[in-house]
Amino acid sequence: MNKLNSSFYLQPTLKIAQELLGKFLIHNIGKKRIVGRIIETEAYVGLKDKASHASRGRTPRTEIMFGPAGQAYVYLIYGMYYCFNVVTGRKDYPAAVLIRAIQPITVGEDIYPRLQTPTNGPGKVCRYLKIDKKLNGIDLTGNVLWMEDRGIAVKKSQIGRAKRIGVDYSGEYKNKLWRFYTK
Numbered sequence: 001m002n003k004l005n006s007s008f009y010l011q012p013t014l015k016i017a018q019e020l021l022g023k024f025l026i027h028n029i030g031k032k033r034i035v036g037r038i039i040e041t042e043a044y045v046g047l048k049d050k051a052s053h054a055s056r057g058r059t060p061r062t063e064i065m066f067g068p069a070g071q072a073y074v075y076l077i078y079g080m081y082y083c084f085n086v087v088t089g090r091k092d093y094p095a096a097v098l099i100r101a102i103q104p105i106t107v108g109e110d111i112y113p114r115l116q117t118p119t120n121g122p123g124k125v126c127r128y129l130k131i132d133k134k135l136n137g138i139d140l141t142g143n144v145l146w147m148e149d150r151g152i153a154v155k156k157s158q159i160g161r162a163k164r165i166g167v168d169y170s171g172e173y174k175n176k177l178w179r180f181y182t183k
Contacts, residue, residue, distance in 0.1 A: 004147045009069035009140070013088040013095040017043040018180050020086070022154040023147050025102060027129045034129050036102030037152070039118060040181040042164050044085070045095045051167035051174065054094030064137050065094035072145060074126070074136040081123030084131045086140060086147075099125050100165075100179065158183050 004023065009016065020038050027034045044052035053075070054065045064073045065087055073085040073096050085096040101120045119128045126132065131145070140146050161177040168174050 002149045003141065004070075004149060006068075006070050006141055009086065009088050010090065011088070013043045013045045013097060014178065016086070016088050017041040017097045017178065018154075018156075018159055020097060020099070020147065021159060021180060021182050022152040024105070024150055025099060025125075025129060025145075025147050027131065027145050028143060029130060035105040036119065036125070036129060037105060038099055038101075038147075039103050040099075040101035040120075040179070042098040042100050042180075043095075043178040044098065045178070047094060049173050049176075050170035051164055051176075052094065052096075055170075062094065065096055066092050067137075070140045072131075072135050072138045072140055074131060074133055076133065077123070082126035082132050083122040084126050084129070084135075098122055101125065101181070102128070104128055154182055 020041050023038050025036050025038055047055055049055055054062045058066055064071055067087060068091050069088050071087040073087050074082055076082055083098060085098045087096050089095040100122050101118055102125050103118050119125050135145055138145055160181045160183045162179045163175060163177060164179045
């Protein structure tokens, strides 16, 4: 089990969005650990990407996206659901990967933890992992919220691509195949 380090998050955003598939997202809350295997992501790249919050420039909400790679960008949608993103790429270039779905993992006495029903949707991901606005800006190489490579290789042939969800307002960017999922 290898925690993803800062250099991982400095790679191109579309590459990271695919490489996060099969990785594990872990949230430590006191003595409790909540774990999920990432099975769907969505990439948001740069100021020209009209689907990205950063397309309107630097604001208090999007400042995290312009910061160093490897931070959490957490925001509220529809006034009720949190979404968790990983800031990627170089500083001052706004890019992030939204974690859209995970396969929850039961952590216990089992050598091989049992898989539970997937959380399909970024709001469900945050609800399961207990991620909220308090984690906005947290360093993902720390010991509260992080991602690990546990040796599960997802081959290119096992990765599906699709249009991003809920971005019909974004002109030509609504057709980008920047959503990635395990088949």
